[in-house]
Amino acid sequence: MAMLRGALHVHTTLSDGEWSPDEAAAHYGRLGFDFVAVTDHDYLLRPGAREAAPRERAGVLILPGVELTVHERGYVHVNEIRGAGEVLHVFNHPAEYNLPVDEVLAVAAAVSGRLGIDAIEVSNRGFYTPEFDDPRIPYPKVASDDSHGAAAAGRAWVEMECERDPDAIIRAIKAGRAVVRFK
Numbered sequence: 001m002a003m004l005r006g007a008l009h010v011h012t013t014l015s016d017g018e019w020s021p022d023e024a025a026a027h028y029g030r031l032g033f034d035f036v037a038v039t040d041h042d043y044l045l046r047p048g049a050r051e052a053a054p055r056e057r058a059g060v061l062i063l064p065g066v067e068l069t070v071h072e073r074g075y076v077h078v079n080e081i082r083g084a085g086e087v088l089h090v091f092n093h094p095a096e097y098n099l100p101v102d103e104v105l106a107v108a109a110a111v112s113g114r115l116g117i118d119a120i121e122v123s124n125r126g127f128y129t130p131e132f133d134d135p136r137i138p139y140p141k142v143a144s145d146d147s148h149g150a151a152a153a154g155r156a157w158v159e160m161e162c163e164r165d166p167d168a169i170i171r172a173i174k175a176g177r178a179v180v181r182f183k
Contacts, residue, residue: 004169005159005181006035008090009067009079009121009144014049015040018149025057031154035061035169037081042066063166067092072110073103078117083166088173089115090142094132095124101134108139118174126155128182140173143180156182 011017012024019027021038028036038053050064065081077092091111094104108117119140122133126145133141143156158178162168172178 001161001163002034003159003161004034004164005032005157006037006169007033007144007147007153007157008037008081008142008173009039009092009146010036010153011040011067011146011148012038012053014038014046014053015044016148021053021062022057024147024153025054025060025062027150027153029058029060033060033154033157034164035063035166037063037065037079039065039067039079039081042068061164061166061169063169068115070111070115072107076107076111078111078115080115081170083170086167086170086174088170089118090144091117091120091139092144093121093124093129093146095129101131101136104132105137108137119178122180123156123182126152126182128156128180133180140176140178141180142173142178143182154183156180 068078079090081088119142122141123143145152145155147153160172160178162172
């Protein structure tokens with residue numbers, strides 16, 4: 001098993017990002033990443049776009065995903081990232097909702113009842129949000145840069161020791177073996 005470095009929240013030209021999935025993977029590869037999850041916005045995706053995205057580029061695994069808009073006390077975003085058999089649901093950027101931790105817990109629990117939340121971001125646009133790195137939050141913590149292009153790419157990521165396989169990566173995150181890192 002190897003130590004893998006990955007970005008779990010990357011937008012591309014499949015919605016409102018600056019890069020194609022190939023270009024995003026190549027850029028993250030130059031930054032030393034082993035995998036990226038392409039999680040374009042559900043309401044902006046063109047039909048068939050997710051299926052057309054490559055699964056690897058320049059040695060970087062590309063995990064297909066989508067950033068879901070979930071209506072719960074307004075709306076929140078949840079990334080759905082897919083392996084061959086595993087699915088990961090990440091409650092995205094809770095700091096953007098301007099809610100105290102207790103209310104975020106209630107919203108995440110309600111959303112989890114419908115989708116099954118597996119992890120929560122402790123970052124917002126690549127910056128650490130310590131208020132959500134709270135032991136009361138019962139989900140594994142992850143970090144992401146929510147990149148739409150070069151300006152944010154590589155600010156925050158996860159690292160874990162596991163096989164270089166999308167399902168193994170997802171299982172490691174669900175098991176809480178991912179470590180959050182920030183630039």
